[in-house]
Amino acid sequence: MSNGARVAAPNAGRFHRADALARLAEEQFDVLVIGGGITGAGVALDAASRGLRTALVEKDDFASGTSSKSSKLIHGGLRYLQQREYRLVYENLAERQRLLDNAPHLVSPLPFLIPLFGRGGMVNRSVARVYRTALWLYDLTGGMRIGRRHEKVTREQALAHMPTLDADRLVAGFLYWDASADDARLTLAVVRTAVLDHGAVAANHTPAVALTTDSRGKVLGARVAPDGMAPFEIRASVVVNAAGVWSDEVRSLDEGHNPHSIRPAKGIHITVPRQVFPCDIAAVVPVREDHRSIFVVSWGDQVYLGTTDTEWDGPLDDPSCLPEDIDYILAAANAVTTRPISRTDITGMWTGLRPLLAPVEGRHALSERTSDLSRRHTVRTSDRGMVTVTGGKLTTYRKMAQDTVDAVCKVLGRRTIPCVTKGLRLRGAGEGPHAPARAGGIDPDGPMHMAGGAASLARHLAGRYGTETPDVLALAHGHPELLDPLVPGLQYLRAEALYAVREEMACTVADVLDRRTRASLRDARGAAGVAAGVAALIGPELGWDGDRMDAEATAYGNSLRAQLARAGLDPQPAAGGPAPEGADGAAGSAARASEPG
Ligand SMILES: Cc1cc2nc3c(=O)[nH]c(=O)nc-3n(C[C@H](O)[C@H](O)[C@H](O)COP(=O)(O)OP(=O)(O)OC[C@H]3O[C@@H](n4cnc5c(N)ncnc54)[C@H](O)[C@@H]3O)c2cc1C
Numbered sequence: 001m002s003n004g005a006r007v008a009a010p011n012a013g014r015f016h017r018a019d020a021l022a023r024l025a026e027e028q029f030d031v032l033v034i035g036g037g038i039t040g041a042g043v044a045l046d047a048a049s050r051g052l053r054t055a056l057v058e059k060d061d062f063a064s065g066t067s068s069k070s071s072k073l074i075h076g077g078l079r080y081l082q083q084r085e086y087r088l089v090y091e092n093l094a095e096r097q098r099l100l101d102n103a104p105h106l107v108s109p110l111p112f113l114i115p116l117f118g119r120g121g122m123v124n125r126s127v128a129r130v131y132r133t134a135l136w137l138y139d140l141t142g143g144m145r146i147g148r149r150h151e152k153v154t155r156e157q158a159l160a161h162m163p164t165l166d167a168d169r170l171v172a173g174f175l176y177w178d179a180s181a182d183d184a185r186l187t188l189a190v191v192r193t194a195v196l197d198h199g200a201v202a203a204n205h206t207p208a209v210a211l212t213t214d215s216r217g218k219v220l221g222a223r224v225a226p227d228g229m230a231p232f233e234i235r236a237s238v239v240v241n242a243a244g245v246w247s248d249e250v251r252s253l254d255e256g257h258n259p260h261s262i263r264p265a266k267g268i269h270i271t272v273p274r275q276v277f278p279c280d281i282a283a284v285v286p287v288r289e290d291h292r293s294i295f296v297v298s299w300g301d302q303v304y305l306g307t308t309d310t311e312w313d314g315p316l317d318d319p320s321c322l323p324e325d326i327d328y329i330l331a332a333a334n335a336v337t338t339r340p341i342s343r344t345d346i347t348g349m350w351t352g353l354r355p356l357l358a359p360v361e362g363r364h365a366l367s368e369r370t371s372d373l374s375r376r377h378t379v380r381t382s383d384r385g386m387v388t389v390t391g392g393k394l395t396t397y398r399k400m401a402q403d404t405v406d407a408v409c410k411v412l413g414r415r416t417i418p419c420v421t422k423g424l425r426l427r428g429a430g431e432g433p434h435a436p437a438r439a440g441g442i443d444p445d446g447p448m449h450m451a452g453g454a455a456s457l458a459r460h461l462a463g464r465y466g467t468e469t470p471d472v473l474a475l476a477h478g479h480p481e482l483l484d485p486l487v488p489g490l491q492y493l494r495a496e497a498l499y500a501v502r503e504e505m506a507c508t509v510a511d512v513l514d515r516r517t518r519a520s521l522r523d524a525r526g527a528a529g530v531a532a533g534v535a536a537l538i539g540p541e542l543g544w545d546g547d548r549m550d551a552e553a554t555a556y557g558n559s560l561r562a563q564l565a566r567a568g569l570d571p572q573p574a575a576g577g578p579a580p581e582g583a584d585g586a587a588g589s590a591a592r593a594s595e596p597g
Helices: 017-026 038-049 078-082 086-102 125-140 155-161 183-198 244-255 323-334 397-412 435-439 455-474 494-503 509-516 524-529 531-542 546-566 587-594
Strands: 028-034 054-057 107-119 151-154 170-181 201-203 208-213 219-224 232-241 262-273 282-287 292-299 302-306 348-357 377-381 387-391
Touching (some): 017 201, 028 038, 038 183, 038 397, 054 183, 054 232, 078 086, 086 397, 107 125, 107 155, 151 155, 155 170, 183 509, 208 244, 232 244, 232 397, 244 262, 262 323, 282 323, 292 323, 302 323, 348 387, 377 397, 455 494, 494 509, 494 531, 509 531, 524 531, 524 546, 531 546
Parallel strands (some): 028 054, 028 232, 054 201, 107 282, 232 387
Antiparallel strands (some): 107 170, 151 170, 208 219, 219 232, 262 302, 262 348, 282 292, 377 387
C-alpha cells in the first residue's frame, strides 16, 4: 500500500460496539492493543495499516484517560530546549507537521505570545536574549516548517491580542507558532480510521482483566470483561500494553509484580469565559517563583489556562483537582492581567496524569521535579512477549506507534513490514490539502441554512468532523429540533449527541458531554444541568428504559458537581444563569419531548 492511500481493508466494518465485541470473541488477531488513548489508537492504526489483523480494547471510553485531559497542543515544546532535548524537539516538530498535513480539519496552527514585562519601559536584556535564542533554535529545529518564523512584537501589538495584560509593565513580546487539536477527537479519529479504513476491531468499555498464555508461558491474548456482557478471551499472537499511567498495572498481569516504571504527574486546567481574559491567540505566562510557565489558550467563546505539574500518588482513576491547584493557576494569571480572575469566573476544569517514565538508576533526571522528567517514550518487550509502550506525548503518538509496531513485528518473527502512517490521512481529512477545514462539506441549502447558517457554526462542525460533517447534519433532516444547542450557550448541537452514539461508539452521558463534545470542560455546571436531557436523547438508541436514563443522568450530574466541590468551586450554576434542563431529574418526560422520531 502506498503512503497516504486510504483503501478500505476487505474486512473493514462499521464502528459499532456490538459488532466489534462479536468479532473480538470469534477471530484470531495478530495484535491486541490494551488501551484506547492516543498511544493505543496510534498503535492500532499503524498495525492495521501495515496489514496486521488488529484488535483494541479500552476499559472506559476512548481517550477517557490522559488523552482527553492534555493542554491540547501539538507542539515541539519550547521549554524542552532549555533541557537540551534538541532531538526530542526536532522529532516533535516533525510530527507536528505531519499532523497538520494528515488531519488539517482537527489540527490548526496557533500563534503564541510571549509577553515581555519590565520597569520604566525597559525589558530585562538577558531575559529577552534567552527567549530570542530559544525561538531561533525552535525555528531552526523545525518550527519554521509551519510557514512562519517567530517575530518580535510591540507592546501595542501584544495588547491587541490580549487587552487586559498589565499595560504598565508590558514592554514588548515575541510571537511564535505552534498548533493545537481537540485531543479526544483526535484520538477518536485515529481509532475510527483504524477500524473504518483499515479493518481493525475496537471496543470501548471493555477492560482487559487478565492475560492468557500458552503452555510455555508466552502471552497469547487477554481475557476481557465488557460492560453489559459476560467475560471472554481474545486470541492474539502479540499483546501491546498501551495503558498509559495504568501500564504498570497491565505489566503486573504479565510480570507478577508492579514494576513502578511510571511516575504519574498531575496537571490541571481551568476554563473561563473569553470576556474574563480576552484573547484571540495563546500566550505563555511565566510563573516566576517556580521557573515554569502556564499557557493561556483562546478556545472559541472560552479561554483555558494551565497547567500544573505535580507528583501524584493517589488513585489513578480519579486524580482530583484541589483548591491549591486552582490557586496556582489563578496566581500566575492574575500576576499579568489587570482584570483579576476569581474562582467564581471558572466554568470548567479538567485534571490529567502524565505517564512519565520514572528515572532509571544511573540516568539522572535534571531534578526530582516531575516537570524536569523527560517526555521521551520507551518500547520494551517482556520475556513472555508482551510489548509495552510508555511515556511520550500526544504530539508524538505516530512515532511511538511506529516504534511499537516494529517491535511487534520482531515478536511475530516476521520481517518488519514498512510503516505507512507518515502520510496517512485521518478520517474526515479528505484528499486535498486543507480541503475539509475550509469547505466543511456543508451544503448551503441543507439544514444548516435553516439553522441560520452561521459561519462560526460551520467552522465548529468542520473542525470536528471534516468531510463527515454532512453525515452529522443529515440527522437533522426532518428533525430541525436536532439543530438546537445541546447545552445552552455552547455551540454543540443535539444532532452531534445522536451522531456520537450512532457513529462514534458513545455509550454513556459522559462519553457524549466529556469527549465526543467537550461541553463539560467548557461549562461543567451547564453540562450537569442537561444530563437528564442528554440521557433522554441517547437512551432510546442505547436501549435504556426511563429508570436507566434517570440513573445515568443523576450519576453523571453528581460526579461533575462532586469534582467542582472538591476543587473548592460552587457546584451550582450562578443565580440568573440558564435554568438547567431536566433539573427535576425527569429524564422520562424529557425523553418524550426530545425523541428525534
Ligand atoms: C496536564 C497534561 C497536559 C498535557 N499536554 C500535552 C500537550 O499539550 N501536548 C502533548 O503533546 N502532550 C500533552 N500531554 C501528554 C499527553 O496527553 C499524553 O502523553 C498522552 O495523552 C498519553 O496517552 P496514552 O494513550 O499513553 O495514555 P491514556 O490516554 O491515559 O490512555 C491509556 C488508556 O488505557 C486504558 N486502560 C488502562 N488499563 C486498561 C485495561 N486493563 N484494559 C483496557 N484499557 C485499559 C485507560 O482507560 C486509558 O484510556 C499532557 C498531559 C497532561 C497530563
